[in-house]
Amino acid sequence: MRSYFNEHLRRFTVILALASLGLFIVLPAYGQRGGFGRGGSRGGFGPGYYRNTGYTPAQVRNTYAAMGYRPYGLTTPGYGYGYNSAYWWPYGGGYSPYYSGYYPYSWYYPYNYGVNYNISYNPSEYLEGAASVYNAQGNFLVKKAEAEKLQAEARSAQLENQRKAFDQALYEREHTPTAAEIRQKELDDAYRRSMADPPISLIISGQALNDLLIGLAQKLQSNPSAPQVPLDQSQLRQISVTTTGERANAGLLQQGGKLDWPVLLRGPQQRKLDELLPAAVNSVVMRGAVDPRIMDQINDELDKLTDHLDSQVNSGEITPNQHIQANRFLNNLKSALRALRAPNAADYFNGKNMAKGDSVPELVSYMMQNNLRFAPAMNSQDDAYVNLHRAMVAQAMQIDHTNPSTSGSGFRVRVGPNLPEAQEAAKKP
Amino acid sequence: MRITVFRPWHVSLVAMLVCQAVGLAAQPSDAPAKLTASGGALLQHSPGSSPPWKAVKLGSPLPGDTLLIAVPEADIDSANGAVRLRMIADLARRLPEPVYESAVLLHKPTNKDIDLEVTLDRGLIILLNQKDKGPAAVRLHAGGHVWDLLLEQPDTRVALALIGRHAAGLRPYIQDPSKPFKPDDHPTLDLYLLVLKGEIELTTAGKCLAMNAPPGPAAFHWSNIDGDDSSPRKLDELPDFAKPPTPDELKLAAQILARAKTLNFLPIDKVLDEARKSSEARSRMAAVTLMGATDDLDGLFAALNDPAHPEVRDHAAVIFRHWLGRKAGQDEILYKYLTEKQRLTPAQAGGFIQLLHGFSEAERETPELYSTLISYLKHDKLPVRELVRFHLYRLVPAGKDIPFDAAGSPESRAAAIKKWKELIPDGSLPPKPKVSEPAKP
Numbered sequence: 001m002r003s004y005f006n007e008h009l010r011r012f013t014v015i016l017a018l019a020s021l022g023l024f025i026v027l028p029a030y031g032q033r034g035g036f037g038r039g040g041s042r043g044g045f046g047p048g049y050y051r052n053t054g055y056t057p058a059q060v061r062n063t064y065a066a067m068g069y070r071p072y073g074l075t076t077p078g079y080g081y082g083y084n085s086a087y088w089w090p091y092g093g094g095y096s097p098y099y100s101g102y103y104p105y106s107w108y109y110p111y112n113y114g115v116n117y118n119i120s121y122n123p124s125e126y127l128e129g130a131a132s133v134y135n136a137q138g139n140f141l142v143k144k145a146e147a148e149k150l151q152a153e154a155r156s157a158q159l160e161n162q163r164k165a166f167d168q169a170l171y172e173r174e175h176t177p178t179a180a181e182i183r184q185k186e187l188d189d190a191y192r193r194s195m196a197d198p199p200i201s202l203i204i205s206g207q208a209l210n211d212l213l214i215g216l217a218q219k220l221q222s223n224p225s226a227p228q229v230p231l232d233q234s235q236l237r238q239i240s241v242t243t244t245g246e247r248a249n250a251g252l253l254q255q256g257g258k259l260d261w262p263v264l265l266r267g268p269q270q271r272k273l274d275e276l277l278p279a280a281v282n283s284v285v286m287r288g289a290v291d292p293r294i295m296d297q298i299n300d301e302l303d304k305l306t307d308h309l310d311s312q313v314n315s316g317e318i319t320p321n322q323h324i325q326a327n328r329f330l331n332n333l334k335s336a337l338r339a340l341r342a343p344n345a346a347d348y349f350n351g352k353n354m355a356k357g358d359s360v361p362e363l364v365s366y367m368m369q370n371n372l373r374f375a376p377a378m379n380s381q382d383d384a385y386v387n388l389h390r391a392m393v394a395q396a397m398q399i400d401h402t403n404p405s406t407s408g409s410g411f412r413v414r415v416g417p418n419l420p421e422a423q424e425a426a427k428k429p
Numbered sequence: 430m431r432i433t434v435f436r437p438w439h440v441s442l443v444a445m446l447v448c449q450a451v452g453l454a455a456q457p458s459d460a461p462a463k464l465t466a467s468g469g470a471l472l473q474h475s476p477g478s479s480p481p482w483k484a485v486k487l488g489s490p491l492p493g494d495t496l497l498i499a500v501p502e503a504d505i506d507s508a509n510g511a512v513r514l515r516m517i518a519d520l521a522r523r524l525p526e527p528v529y530e531s532a533v534l535l536h537k538p539t540n541k542d543i544d545l546e547v548t549l550d551r552g553l554i555i556l557l558n559q560k561d562k563g564p565a566a567v568r569l570h571a572g573g574h575v576w577d578l579l580l581e582q583p584d585t586r587v588a589l590a591l592i593g594r595h596a597a598g599l600r601p602y603i604q605d606p607s608k609p610f611k612p613d614d615h616p617t618l619d620l621y622l623l624v625l626k627g628e629i630e631l632t633t634a635g636k637c638l639a640m641n642a643p644p645g646p647a648a649f650h651w652s653n654i655d656g657d658d659s660s661p662r663k664l665d666e667l668p669d670f671a672k673p674p675t676p677d678e679l680k681l682a683a684q685i686l687a688r689a690k691t692l693n694f695l696p697i698d699k700v701l702d703e704a705r706k707s708s709e710a711r712s713r714m715a716a717v718t719l720m721g722a723t724d725d726l727d728g729l730f731a732a733l734n735d736p737a738h739p740e741v742r743d744h745a746a747v748i749f750r751h752w753l754g755r756k757a758g759q760d761e762i763l764y765k766y767l768t769e770k771q772r773l774t775p776a777q778a779g780g781f782i783q784l785l786h787g788f789s790e791a792e793r794e795t796p797e798l799y800s801t802l803i804s805y806l807k808h809d810k811l812p813v814r815e816l817v818r819f820h821l822y823r824l825v826p827a828g829k830d831i832p833f834d835a836a837g838s839p840e841s842r843a844a845a846i847k848k849w850k851e852l853i854p855d856g857s858l859p860p861k862p863k864v865s866e867p868a869k870p
Contacts, residue, residue: 201794314809316774320783320801321599327797331856 191215206374212392228359229395238384239355240375248339249375250348257281264326269305288346360395460490461535468502469689484693498532511544511565513557521678523670530722558585572618577632585627593618594754598789610761616754622649714744721748733812736836746819784816825859
């Protein structure tokens with residue numbers, strides 16, 4: 001009998017030992033996995049968090065899920081996880097918050113904060129554990145409700161923000177100028193700049209004249225009966241025009257292709273071009289388009305001339321200013337050749353693409369109807385451009401004088417109660 | 430019988446006394462001023478001698494009608510001690526316009542009521558009333574104009590700056606190299622007056638103006654184009670550039686003054702030679718400034734032709750322009766130097782001067798200017814390339830990242846020229862600089 005009891009006791013002890021050993025193996029495995037991820041704690045959700053707060057990882061996860069936070073990136077719909085969802089806990093299914101007394105981090109955590117590591121098999125602890133479970137369940141429901149409330153508030157705030165954002169966008173749209181308004185302002189500014197004594201460079205580039213052209217076209221529409229400023233026809237013939245969108249300026253070739261070359265550019269290429277250019281102009285006038293073979297030869301000679309000018313840099317006989325003048329002539333010639341290549345090249349030589357009109361309003365009307373703009377002045381046209389600018393400014397002032405509502409002087413007279421003039425006026429009976 | 434024996438020391442003593450008597454007799458008794466202190470050296474111009482510039486000894490009387498240049502600072506007291514004239518240079522670059530050196534000519538006062546009569550040739554001076562009581566009178570000549578200043582109380586101080594510059598743009602006479610110069614092509618001269626302390630009375634062109642240190646009517650301006658201001662300008666406080674120097678500025682000044690003092694012991698060409706070869710960029714550039722101050726055109730041209738130091742070349746261009754703006758007639762002096770000494774053709778000399786003068790606003794609006802400047806980057810002569818680089822990188826800030834050394838290899842220069850042509854194609858103006866923040870007042 002004794003041996004039987006000893007034998008069973010020995011077996012029971014071995015089984016108990018093995019069972020205990022198994023528990024120790026399994027339990028630390030959970031204990032070692034901290035927070036929401038495998039391999040250690042993350043952020044504030046390490047073992048200490050759960051110990052200190054009394055929440056299980058699932059409870060915390062559920063709460064954040066209720067707030068819209070998906071710590072695992074799972075696609076579980078709605079907020080919150082199902083109680084029995086195997087996805088509550090990433091380490092495997094079957095975990096339930098109802099599992100009695102199971103707080104893996106409370107007794108494995110190596111930095112013991114007074115937790116008793118000893119496992120005691122005590123029935124009274126079961127009762128305590130069961131009470132804890134009910135307590136936890138109650139806490140959990142409370143926290144879940146709080147989470148739901150938080151989420152509702154968050155959603156409401158989101159909707160409110162969306163509405164405010166919409167209101168703000170509407171406000172901005174109402175006060176943001178449209179593209180058309182911006183463009184009109186730019187035109188008005190350019191017009192005022194061109195009226196107010198612009199630099200000579202702006203005039204001879206044609207920019208100031210074009211700004212005035214657009215502005216005058218608008219003003220003349222509403223003031224067709226304004227007094228008309230006449231134009232000097234001999235000077236008007238010197239004005240070069242181009243069609244809108246082109247960088248072509250046929251001014252240099254208006255004399256049938258005969259050019260007055262600067263000294264620096266005279267030479268063999270110049271002599272060849274003196275033969276080719278009139279031929280090119282003639283082909284445009286007779287046939288409406290330039291002969292491609294002639295144009296190729298012109299381009300070749302022009303390239304040689306450009307290289308020749310470039311090589312003059314080291315010549316001891318020219319100044320930088322002479323070089324600049326020669327460069328300007330070549331650029332004007334290239335611009336004239338662009339006019340020859342244009343589809344409407346003939347218009348530059350049949351009288352259509354020209355500045356025409358006995359008065360400024362007639363000139364403006366003609367140019368706008370034919371989509372013409374002022375091209376940059378050629379070498380000897382500066383005076384004509386300056387005089388035309390003066391005439392256009394005079395016309396604008398005539399219109400403003402006739403109709404003050406169209407005045408764009410930019411100056412406004414303010415009358416207020418604090419100004420001396422207003423005070424004096426107030427004193428009078 | 431008593432025999433008097435003359436020992437050697439007797440002879441020495443007598444000789445010394447005789448020499449002193451002779452020396453005293455030789456000193457001009459009507460010297461308008463004397464050098465009281467020098468932060469560096471005061472150079473006196475003696476056109477006939479070699480070298481033409483010599484340092485004046487401390488305490489020496491200063492001759493009248495002789496150009497004096499402070500390198501960089503000097504104190505001169507009037508003969509009666511009533512007025513101190515301090516010549517200074519703007520070492521810390523505080524002023525809105527550059528002052529690289531100060532130069533004056535002293536004159537014997539035209540009447541007994543004037544304590545100091547001086548011509549301000551260029552630069553920055555401060556006048557100080559040193560009397561124990563009562564006003565001190567100064568007659569100032571500048572730019573062909575005359576002002577009388579009465580410094581009312583002791584310790585009254587007033588600063589004056591005369592700055593000259595030509596307007597940018599092509600000189601019309603350069604278009605015809607055979608007749609390059611007009612005698613009436615004056616630079617714009619500006620005289621600025623600022624009362625630093627106390628009160629003054631300024632008499633000019635029949636007007637008598639009362640001025641005092643801020644807050645009050647403290648500033649006055651004259652130019653050879655517009656004449657006098659109609660009245661002084663009120664200031665609430667001294668401008669920033671008139672406030673006391675910072676520790677860093679004092680440190681910089683001390684370094685410069687220490688080097689400048691060597692002019693008192695060594696000939697100027699030796700000092701310049703050492704400074705030019707110095708390993709410090711600041712010394713090399715100071716040498717260039719001194720060359721400009723002393724009209725050393727050989728040195729300036731060599732600096733513009735220095736293949737090893739790009740900062741020296743750049744500063745030489747600045748000093749050349751500063752030199753040209755000193756007064757009318759500088760163009761002609763430079764033209765003669767370039768054609769006779771440097772053997773440039775008339776067109777080359779005219780082009781060189783044109784590049785120094787820069788380009789007017791109208792010229793800057795023409796695309797051909799930029800294509801020409803880019804072409805000139807491959808000029809044979811380093812000074813021309815350097816002047817072109819000087820303008821191109823200032824006119825077109827968008828190109829500041831294109832590396833270009835005027836003394837670099839032809840391949841590196843060709844690569845830079847290619848990038849410039851991509852930035853500014855033929856027939857186009859350069860891209861406008863982007864304005865990212867409002868301009869500061």
